[in-house]
Amino acid sequence: MTQSNTPFWQTKSLQEMTRPEWESLCDGCAKCCLHKLIDDEGAEDAAVDTDFINDNEELHYTNVACQYLNDKKCECTVYSKRTQLVPSCVQLTQDNLEQVFYMPTSCSYRRLAEGRGLPSWHPLLNKGKKSAMHKAGMSVRGKVIFDDMVTEEQYEDFIVVWPLHDLD
Template identity: 70%
Template structure:
């Protein structure tokens, strides 16, 4: 029996199909994230950024993009998402090093860090997400749409459930 592609190939060597199949479908990347920084003021808060300083910390909320189906944990407009939501990032082999905000449980991040697939990953369960949902690793049942929230009160929505992998 041959080893699975994620054990024999680097992320850069994977085909587009292999790359896409690594996504566990947890939808944590769709969570609104904020950088906790005491130097932020009213003029620059809630602005997109492409870096994080050493003294800053990423804070995740349970607020998700309005395009997310929170039952299936899938984007309802996946192919158009970056046009409809300009801040939405399409994760690729080329930009993986620059995407610092992916949660620690993200399979792409785990593989990049040499940790391997988590035990609940759909690739280890015939493509099914049930083990992931059962392990509490998806956003299912834990989120609210950004269309239903006043973002001025984002601190009321800071995530209380784990972003780290359970294994």
């Protein structure tokens, strides 16, 4: 909280936040750990894993999670090394906010970038606890399989819409 008791996320832009403030915004839902596919109606492949999106393409979420995700805690088991071990892992920072489109609509970074504020279930609004998020069904807990269990060619068989659900 700032001196005026207004939370930092209401007084600072995403670019103005300190690293600890930035990191605390992550709600820990782990939806970013899901493999996403880009659907391009003009391409030969119906959906491909990629790191960019064009205007004529559509982003799809799968329920296939990174093998390094602890799906009970909704935490990365190799957080400090995640981008080395998984080169396609998007590490969202103040310097690459243009990639926020990869995040689901419920993502706190995306919500703040779009001027929507934090959701009611966010840990920062619930004494630092994830229980309200899990109870609201906003995390990946109990909803995923892991990428070491299926081939990339099978990902499109696991396209889901629940990661796009947003409560408030």
